Structure formats: structure tokens, C-alpha cells
Amino acid sequence: MADANPFENLQEQIDDAAAHLDVSEDVVERLKHPERVLELNLSVEMDDGTLERFEAFRSQFNGDRGPYKGGIRYHPAVDRDEVMALSGWMVYKCATVDIPYGGGKGGIALDPTEYSERELERVTRSFAEELRPLIGEDRDIPAPDVNTGQREMNWIKDTYETLENTTAPGVVTGKALSSGGSEGRVEATGRSTMLTAREAFDYLGKDMEGATVAVQGYGNAGSIAAELVEDLGATVVAASDSQGAIYAEDGFDAVAAKDHKRETGTVVGFEGAERTLTNEELLTLDVDLLIPAALENAIDGDLARDVSADVVVEAANGPLTPDADDVLTDRDVLVVPDILANSGGVTVSYFEWVQNRQRFAWTEERVNDELEGVVVDAFETLVDAFETHDLPNFRTAAYVVAIQRVANAFEEAGNWP
Ligand code: NAD
Secondary structure, X not given: OOOOOHHHHHHHHHHHHHOOOOOOHHHHHHHOXXXXXXXXXXXXXXXXXXXXXXXXXXXXXXXXXXXXXXXXXXXXXXXXXXXXXXXXXXXXXXXXXXXXXXXXXEEEOOOHHHOOHXXXXXXXXXHHHHHOOOOEOOOEEEEEOOXXXXXXXXXXXXXXXXXXXXXXXXXXXXXXXXXXXXXXXXOHHHHHHHHHXXXXXXXXXXXXXXXXXXXXXXXXXXXXXXXXXXXXXXXXXXXXXXXXXXXXXXXXXXXXXXXXXXXXOOOOOOOOOOEEEOHHHHHOOOOOEEEEOOOOOOEOHHHHOOOOOOEEEOOOOOOEOHHHHHHHHHOOOEEEOHHHHOOHHHHHHHHHXXXXXXXXXXXXHHHHHHHHXXXXXXXXXXXXXXXXXXXOOHHHHXXXXXXXXXXXXXXXXXXXX
């Protein structure tokens, strides 16, 4: 993986788009930096009675369009710059799909496989206690990200509600259904990845039926995207996770591969596959659709020269470096940017929050229909900006739309010293 700094990547993406906009330099400067970053050292008791220190962060990047919104990641590589970048991408993602949120992100530097469930619960509750003054249904609303899910969200909600002596299910999203979660939330990121892939193929006049697909990172986003593009008639030929990659020339059953990973912890060893691949081989396979769904900087400029897919749909946040973007633009590879492709997660999080505020639950059919409406509208707005402003690629088009929306909200509110 390339070692580009994701925060610098974000700032470059903003500059690239701002060059096509009539937004003043001082406002662009504001839009390139987080409003505040909380940095913590959590001291948490382990099962053997010892104390362990954990570095944790929450970045509130921009709240001009609504409460800060964004996930919490548990991963050894979590650091201040990564969290700041991820929080900025949330701002522009929410603005791309026009939902009334700003952007935030949090994380703890830890490998969850090294801790017991009780230890993870104490770490999560300790983080939630520290976050309490900053978060709230109308302030900042965390959600799951890499290595966190319903379990962690339920712990955060319970810690917050207990300390605040209230019920506030909308303080986090991505909760279990019985704790106020939404139908369709688990599948939402994979669903928007599928929807934007479908729209991109349509835009290019390509057929999804029979298209070949490779997925890097067969977790929540990647495996569900694989399953849903398969439902459209595509053939998944390769998938990977942190332990390796698998390949079958004629494709394999995406759901069976997911089941295998759930049972064994990895896609490697799945009987439907013919052979293993390296990570680089997977990313450069000659397929119609490549879905990077793991972590940032998966593809740098050098690797981008060897990417053979016609369409890349970014289920992950920040999987291409700006150099990779330039190379793929020059090579006419259509890239659907993360801030649109994976926006289903935050969009259904927004629906979950709306349901929590209404104390009324929607059906799965309604959630999926409303999500499709939001994502298809945003795709059309992006294509319109791309064509009207003659922009170099879809990423710049998405940022042009999003930055304009955030800048408008800031300027209309006025700056209160
Ligand atoms: P996850 O933990 O469910 O899955 C991540 C997968 O990536 C795991 O299978 C892991 O083994 C694999 N992986 C890690 N490093 C890898 C590597 N070097 N090569 C190949 N595979 C590797 O996480 P997720 O929720 O699916 O998130 C994946 C990406 O999608 C992240 O960038 C995340 O920020 C983004 N995303 C997720 C959501 C969501 O709702 N889950 C929403 C928006 C964006």
C-alpha cells in the first residue's frame, strides 16, 4: 500500500475542485481544515487487572450543514491525520448526497482481535464517556466504520443515555434493530456501491449482465456490494481480505464466499475459488469493474498504470491517491468517487436518525427505495456538473457540487466571531 498522507490527499482533492469554483481562497482554507480534534489517552483495565493505554481521536471537521456525522474506526493504523481526513470526506459525502449533516470521524488505535469482548466493551464505554460532552442527537452522531458495528454502537448509546439520564437513540446510528437501528443499514454501503456501479455502466453504455468484478476487502461494504452486483447479473471473479486474495476465472458464489469468511475469518481457502492472488494481482486484474473496499491508499500512481478495469467504484474511503486519480483520468478509466459510491452508509444512517427522532420505524422496502432515490439523484447531479463545467473526472465533479453546497451554507449563515 502507498504511504501517502490521507489528510494531504483530501486537501489536494479540495484544491482541485475549488479551482473550478467561484469560492474565495479564505473560505476554501476553512474548508480544508477540521474545526476541532479531540485527542485522548484512554486508560482501560484489562481482564488480568493491568491498565492499558489507548490513543483515541474524534475530529469534527465541519458543521455548516448540520450536526457532525461519521464513523468510529478500530484499527492499529488509526492516527490523527487519518481521522482528520476521514472526517473531511464525511463533510463532502453528506453534501454530495445533500443530507443535512456536517462531517466527523473517530477512531481508536487498536487491533480488536487482541482483546476479549469485555475488554472491548470497557474501551468503548471509556471512549463514549469522554465523547459525551461533544456528541448528541443534534451535535455529533457517531456510526460504525472498520472493525466496529452494531455491538459497539449499542454500547456507546447505552453509555450516553445512562450518563445523560435520558433516551436518545439518535445519538449514534448503525445500532441493532432492537436498539433503534434501521432496516437496510447493514447493507446500505454495499447497496450504494452497487447502485453507482449500475449508473456508471449505464452512463458508459456498458452491460452489467456478464460483467466481471474484483473486490478488494471482503468485509461489510465489499461483500455486500459483491452480492448485489451479482444480483444484477455480474460475475464476481476475485475477492480479498487482509489475509489474501482468491480468484476463479468463471466466477464464484459471492454469498458462499461471505459465509466462508464468516466461518473461518478469511476468504482464503474458499472452495469455490481456483487459486490465490497477491493483493497487486487482484487490483490489476482484467475485469470490467474493480471495487476497492478495504482501506486508504490501496492504489497509488504506479499501480494505477497497471489497473485494467474499465470502471472503479470506491466502496472504501480514499482508496486512490491523487496520483492514481491522475493516471486513471488520463487512461479514461471511470472512477466513481468514494463520497458518492459509499454514501449509502451515511444516507441510511440519516434515515435511522430520522426514524429515531420520529419514534417511527420504516420498512426495509421504504429504506431501500428512498436510498435509491438519493443516490441516483446525486449521480445525475454529478454527471450534470461534470458535463456543464467540463471537469476532468467524476471526483472533481462530486467535490465541485459538495464544496459549493458547504460554502453556500457557511456564507449564508455569516461568520459570527
Ligand atoms: P470491514 O472491517 O467490515 O471490512 C474491511 C475488510 O477489508 C476486511 O475484510 C479486511 O480483512 C479487509 N482488508 C483490510 N486490509 C486489507 C488489505 N490490505 N487488502 C485486502 N483487504 C484488506 O469494514 P467496512 O465497514 O466494510 O469498511 C471498508 C471500507 O469501507 C473502509 O474504507 C470504510 O471507511 C468504508 N466505508 C464503510 C461504511 C460502512 O457503512 N461500513 C460506510 C462508508 C465507507
